[in-house]
Amino acid sequence: MTTAPDDPFVTHRGLLFTVAYEILGSAADAEDVLQESWLRWAGADRSRVRDARAYLVRTVTRQALNRLRTLSRRREDYVGEWLPEPLLTTHDVAEDVVLAESVSMAMLTVLETLGPTERAVFVLREVFDVPYGEIAGAVGKPAATVRQIARRARGHVAARRPRVRVSRSEQQAVVARFLAALHTGELGELLEVMAPDVVMVADGGGIVTTALSPIRGARQVAEVLATVNRAALESAVVWLNGAPAARLAFGGEPGAVSLELADGKISRIYVVRNPHKLTRLDHPAELTR
The missing domain is CATH 3.10.450.50 (Nuclear Transport Factor 2; Chain: A,)
Incomplete structure (x- = not known):
């Protein structure tokens, strides 16, 4: 990717990678999603983009969902157990409790039990606090339906996530x-x-x-x-x-x-x-x- 240092894609790249990684559980696939999203961003009419961050998160989510649906079929043929791709992280990640929990191996394996749309909705709402209206645009569902999906996903995750936080x-x-x-x-x-x-x-x-x-x-x-x-x-x-x-x-x-x-x-x-x-x-x- 060749971009100007002040391009919104560069500014928000860490956020966009994190969104894609949490939806996919794979850094390699997250990088591919960012490449695809950059191509769409490069060809977009910037004059019609009011909120670059929201636009980019929506684009990355759509691309991640497309890839996740394809990967879900491939993982059925995976040899043995499938685990998320581990990432080396800094202490800064651990200082953000919500972020650290959301990218933990325990949480990522729980997210694997959700359907693609449920997973995207849960990640965007619970981790990144994206408004329901924006999530609706990203997953192609009415806002009311997104609220129902979010509630169902929260219950599913709550029943399976680790109950005790460890220092x-x-x-x-x-x-x-x-x-x-x-x-x-x-x-x-x-x-x-x-x-x-x-x-x-x-x-x-x-x-x-x-x-x-x-x-x-x-x-x-x-x-x-x-x-x-x-x-x-x-x-x-x-x-x-x-x-x-x-x-x-x-x-x-x-x-x-x-x-x-x-x-x-x-x-x-x-x-x-x-x-x-x-x-x-x-x-x-x-x-x-």
Whole structure:
């Protein structure tokens, strides 16, 4: 994209990327949506655009919805579990509680259970506080219908989202303890950091060998983790999707681990090993509201 520094598209690019990423769960697809949206913006009659921000958000939402409907069909053929693409983020994202929660792996996986229109409506209303009238224009539904969709989506998300907010310091401490236990491979240490009903979900995309379905229960998860080749394991605590998480290397193969906590224990483990989803762990993503 070649744009002037003061072009509204440049000014709002972080916002537009965040909208697309939250609707799609994929940074690569979000970038494609921004490219398509830029082409439409470049060809627009700017004299008829009263609010550039609203216009651009509407354009990005429409393009993201089109792509999401296509991707939904592709994901039916995905090998194993599909997880969102993890992003390296800065501490600034964590300071915005609403933004950090909205891009967390836990929330993004909940959003995957919504239909495309429901997801777009929820993201625009609950995260970005877009007026119902503007959302209606973006999703092609009457404002009254959008209100109903928003109410239904809120209820759906509320029933599935993590109920307890965890401080970043507590999250960081548990991630460090988890990595220490992973490096020792001791079952007792692994069991100590996990809730009895912990669930581990892994995404290898059929490229890297991982469990094809969720593993449930502390004993079962610990036994799988204890088989990791510790001599070839490298790890570091990093900030992913607005929270402390782990970046791993298994014998040179990259990986990313995000943890969901409840009562000081790990309740859910998200492991991304699909290399196509691990290309954005060197430079922080620009996420903003």
